[in-house]
Amino acid sequence: MSLFKAREWWSTTLGDGDEFDQGCLCVGDVDNSGSGHDKIVVGSYMGLLRVFSPHPSQPGETLQPEEQLLEVQLRDPVIQVEVGKFVSCSDLLHLAVLHPRKLSVYAVAATAGNVEHGIQYQLRLVYEHNLQRIACNMAYGPFGGVTEKILGLKSLLFLDSGYATHGNFILLNDHRKVVDSKTKAKLIPEIAGLEIRNRYQTLAVATDADTRQESEQQKVGSGKRLVADWTLMIGEQALDICIPSFNHSASTIFVLGERNLYCLKDNGQILFMKKLEYNPSCFLPYASVSEGTTNSLVGNHNNMLLVYQDVTLKWAAQLSHVPVAIRVANFQDLKGVVVTLSSEGQLQCSYLGTDPALYQAPKVEARDINYEEMDSEMKELQKIIKETSKVQDILPKTDKEDDLTITPSISINMDTVSQAAISEIGGLTVPSITVKIKAKSRVTVLNPKLTVCVQPPLAVTREQFVLDSMGPGSSVLVVFSAFLNGEYPPADLGGDVAISYSTPTELNPAGVPRVAQCQFSLPLRLVSYPASPSKNANYKITIDTNKPPVNLSEIFPDFVEKSDEEHVNALGLQLIAGSRVTLLASKTSQRYRIQSEAFEDLWLVTKDLVRRFEKHFAKHGIRDYRCSFTGPIPLLEYFETVDRHFELRVNAEKYQDLLAERAVQFRAIQRRLLTRFKDKTPAPLQNLDTLMEGTYRQVIALADATEENRTALCQAFTRLRSATHLVILLIGLWQNLGKDQTAILESTLLPLLQDTPQLGWEESVDAAVSHLLRTCLSRSSKDQALNLTTSQLSMPKDTSRLKKHITLLCDRIGKGGRLSLSAESNAQTPIVMPGGCEPIPESDLEEGAADQESVATFPKQRHLTRKKGRQGMSEEMVVMLYESCHDTFLRTGTGKACPEELELVRHPKGTLLTNELQYKKNVVKFCRTDCFYHMGKKNNRRLLISHTFKGNRQLPFK
Template identity: 60%
Template sequence: MSLFKARDWWSTVVGEQEEFDQGCLCVADIDNSGNDKIIVGSYKGILRIYSPQPAKPGAALHPEELILELQLQDPILQVEVGKFVSGTELLHLAVLHARKLSVYAFSGTMGTVEHGNQYQLKLMYEHNFQRTACNLTFGGFGGVKGRDLICIQSMDGMLTFFEQESFAFGRFLPGCLLPGPLKYSSRTDSFITVSSSRQVENYKYQVLAIATDAESRQDSEQQKLGSGKRLTRDWMVNIGEQALDICVVSFNQATSSILVLGERNLFCFKENGQLRFMKKLEYNPSCFLPYTSVLEGTINTLIGNHNNKLLIYQDVTLKWVAQLPHVPVSVHVANFQDLKGVVVTLSDGGHLQCSYLGTDPSFFQAPKVESRELDYDEMDTEMKELLKVIKEATKSQDILHKAEKDDDLKVAVSVSPSLDVISQAADNTVDTAVPSISLKVTIWSRFAVQDVKLSVCVQSPLAVTQDQLHFAAIESGMSRSVTLSVFLKENFPPADLGGDAAVSYSTPTGVPRIVWCMFSLPLNLICQPIQPSKNAAHKITIDTNQPPVSLSSIFPDFLGESDDEQKNVLGFKFLSGATVTLLASKTSSRYRIQCDQFEDLWLITKELIQRLEEYFVREEAKDFRCMFPGPLPLQEYFQLIDRHFELRINAEKYKELLSERAVQYRAIQRRLLTHFKDKTPTPLRNLDTLLDGTYRQLAALADAAEENQANLYQVFTRLKSGTHLFVQLIGLWQNLSPDEMTILKATFLPLMQDSQELGWEECVDAAVAHLLRTCLSKSSRDQTLSSTSQLSMPKDTNRLKKHITLLCDRLSKGGRLSLTTDGAQQESTISGCQTILESELEERMKDSATDETFSDHKHIMQKSPKSGHSQDATEESPAIPEDR
């Protein structure tokens, strides 16, 4: 069997960016002239009527072929043509909207000048609905002659009947959950539909007309739940799948049948519900139409599918397959002028086509192939060049397109040197006045690009006034600039003052690209100068190998509140309320940062190191380095971990309690419903009081869970700040290389956001355990450190704190971080050092379950990686306050 294309006789595209469905197409002789017209209604509410008259097959649409175009107020769900007006048997147009049915009369006036004929629609009557309509069917209900009655099916399964201009009655289909296709059979005077139970159901019109409310019957208890009317089906057949459409056919040479198009099968039933035949389809159908009967007892059916094909069946035998240029959602057969049997198809995007089935002669002749000898040397050279190009492309392949490699599009972010005069902060929860700072984002393109999207991201709780922008197009060689503002939205400091701006676009060849750049926000956005504080709970000391520097030269923007005589002391007050003091020694190259909260030391420490490096770069000093003498603040860091984990435990408890109270609430509701439905009133036995109390408990638990989630979000940000500080101190303590710092940051900061399904503790524990088993392993015994293939929330943090302590122990004895170093190489690196194995740590942890256990290992962190000498943990560093 050959596969041919459907020959295009006439086609057009209906509208622009409009949507269509099964009921949006109708073919009928609407003007009663003897020739069919094509009626199309869209979900945008535009009604169009076409009269195709092409000069030759495949010709473009002429303006006079669109005889009517009318904009209606509501989306059009279905269009039908029938005898809908009383007193006449002329055809009229019924247009179904979601809440309204309109019936129009279509008429034309013959033109006497060159402008042609004129057509117009006249509204005859309307019916407004109280329920949302789904579809309609029509016919001579009850055996009436010369007029068509209308039945509207709503989304809740109610059938509303109209005797042309007047309302008749409404009935609910029993057990209806979702509406299905609905058709009327005039031979049996019944309605056929497919329910949400995947059953073909048949209802007699007489049964629908005489049905009464179930509440007036004595046997109301026997009614099904959800049924509003006492209805009985004439017959019912289970087809086991949802139906796309139903057609009732009655041809001269074939018996009257009911065809149902399912998702995978085509069913044909007799009028009494018996199955005549069934055809299993090997594709996904989209629409169908039984259109004629050629042989006696057979039915020819057109079926369109999602593979852009139109298939013709004679009962269950495939007779023809034609290729379509689109996926049809509706198909009809029309008669235009002297051409009969034109196939009219409509796609969901508005491609309307009139085609015929057959073949056209092809005059194309394939040219003769030139025979030539193959040059294998030339082919080998070309193959080598292609392999070289492929290899280079594989090496340079990158997900993120970098502007340095290709300057098709560039993005740049400039941060304002000063804060905004008028703050742009909005919807913040900070107690004090919140400043803002402006960002200017500039996008320059070498070529003309379309659909450019800009995303600006900053670390929470910082916020941007507008983080998503869209540009329809950027012309060649032009630039676009936008100005945004960044401010602190919540009452706690961020873990990082960095941000990035990403631009996604498509090249002229259609290749998607992403260009991005990073920027850094100033420290004065979240803190301001204040008088320094003498006492603090947490202190860290940073040493340098260069002469001391006055704080006034590296922090000129924070000298407002400091004493002029003491330029080696600065005070920083965060907008959240915390105060950080920075002290510099006059005689030694030592700096101390102190604060009452451990995690708030991070941003000042980072800013101090960064500004010292910039200062000595300007001074052209070589080999500048910052050092941390120790000990590592393990106990303070572990307190942050415990605080975060405790809130995660509370979140799980609130979730369980909410689930229990919800089950209890639903159980009480079921008991109350049983009491209310009982004919004999019985006491409620305080069920209403119990229901009210359970509701109050649910509301209180929901508020507590929401508050706990907000606290967890804040504590996770503080944990990230403390982790940044802890990682930085380890790097200064052991003089780690940039590659080692990258590994350490990836180990301790694997998540940007925390969740109950994947939390920070289990991710960090798995990463640290992996380092201990690989590059930091001392012996084969370390290879057996317990690990799980599935990350789950641990019972406590003891195991995590044990692994972090062991990691610091290995680094203190000369261990180095590498993703390629195996256990044998690492053993030679840290040979001669007595490593505390995991078993010893477990025994020590059993002796004491409190965090004080880890303070016993501080002597491990005191050891210098070069000298090998230990320092007493209680020995204070040189007293910086005395130097000032």
């Protein structure tokens, strides 16, 4: 901000709702009064033409009636106004007004009044020209060395004293053009940053365009072709261009760019340039008192008016508006007044004076300091800070009630007339179902837009809705249909609905952007039909419950006919775009078997079965219901799906490489053929045309194969997602994982909604699983010390490493590992092996893993005690260690510890405590350099431990 403000000499506001631009302001003695005082002429896009004769006034005073000489409402919008000698037989100044389709020249005449109202001003039309094309702006000057001013329009028409001499068609853009009075040349800044210079003789003798029709050749503006005298690339859009007329020694051209101010010679060479640190809006060069220099007034969008002498900043003043046009005028009491006009119509005459905006600090009350009140206030503030720091949630608290509530509802029955894009798949009719979304607003909601998203191959009839603004308490209902739109089963039957809207506030009436979301779930009946059960299947899984078996007709009433509702122990479901899935309920046990010919097709039915079980037992008030999975995790079947997906990814890369090679070959053959055809002495083609045709066919075949592989890859990824969802569900039922652990497992195995060539599913999952194995599922601190960070994720060569890591992940979860992302879980977490489970050998699964295994249990909250600077073990820790080891010895029956079931005992901080574990005469000896810890058995499980000592000796047990 400038220290000084522009001193206001006179100002007014031109109407309400008018729009103004660069060409709407000019100054001059338009009424030919002979006094030498300028008048201000302003035109607007609303067609109003005003003429003012300002007089000095005090700030805040209104416009005096005698200051506005003329106000005329014209029929067309005013694009530009200029004052000059535009009539050949007169030396008087006239006013040229440019309209979109017409150029008019007026005379402003003053008539002396005989009564009190004084002098009257009238606008008299001298001549006008109708334009064949829409005009953009105009320039005037002494073309061809004549004394009177000639007007030039863009697109280009030359008017010599009211007569059209010749016209040229040039590219229209919203830039100004000027005329050099010395070289009689016209300069036009192009939209791409080019300045094109044409001499008047060049324009006059320009040839007609060959493509013009004969009817247009007879017109004045026949569209003659122009040839530029010189061009200059300035690299930005030219906002304005000006050629000062006060410099008689040399002709210079000033160009205002978006970020630079240029000064050019008349041959196009850059004399100097000034880089601007702001966004300029207009400029005006004017005469300088120093010899060989030029001053420039530059206005910007920060309400600033800056004065430059060549490239040196001489003054900066603050304006009350953003100027779009600047002029310098001489009035009755003051010369060199700066006249500025804003786009809203604020017209101001000001001068550069020193009127600083000084800030005076308010007086502070002088009072005595009361230290007791300050201490009590400080205590209150510290109490508030302490209470605030205890709150862990740093996010702003949401309102108890949402501004916009979204409620989805799914129709019970399928649509009578299906809205699906594909009528049949595999001979089965594709149904559709109606989804209704009700949005109710609590406050005023502006510009709501609703978006629906479902995962392919599901689709909806319409994805986006533009809603009307809603008032408080109003609601709106949106209806659409969902259906299957692919020949493969979906991995998820859920959908998301989001509404983006704005809520107005006092500070922001336009509205604060907000988003409301909700989810809905489509029924299984949308993608399947009832079918007869099948006895044989390749893939089978068994789900156990702790409640008596339930009739399947109660669980799946929409898939069972009324005649078969009594006792249904077998149920068949035929997926529309998949295989047949069979549900079998055991009559004697509490087990349910799901079987199918495709492993991934088990997912949707298994998920729906578990969900319906929970809903069924909750409906009957049974709270202790539990569903479990006891069988082994079907990793081999799951890895088959992984291999199919990875194989398609490898094929995609091969196709891309082959396609790139054939494309290079095709371009090389094209270049050789082109060289042969351009040769003046043609040589034989040597079968290059045949080779080109064969290469072209290969390129087309590879492109088709790439597209087919891409479609197959999309389907394979959806099947992979279904299989992954099934494995996650089985692991959760197997180990009874909570919601938090299940969410971590889903984020690990399903990090992407869609894989891309740059980032695929295999490398993403491998990195996530490796991170869990080194943090919350780590076996020792050695695993945590390994650095797994890589520079970037890349596609692996094969899936062997990924399979090993996923197998190891399931193994460690099966041993009792806990999935957690908290900081505490990154420390060593002990692994508990259930007594009835056979340990899975990890030496063949993990790369670089230790050979020893552990069966000991170390609670994380337990710590080793310290005595006399030595590291010792608490009595409870030793008792638990001994009992665990003793159980191991009894289970092996050898009286010795098996290496596969022992692990080095470590301190929580990672310090090694023991390196050997021996069993002899019911005494376990822990050796650590010169310290020995002895313990013995008493009463089968009780133990008494002595204090820590030095030396190789044994203490008796009491």
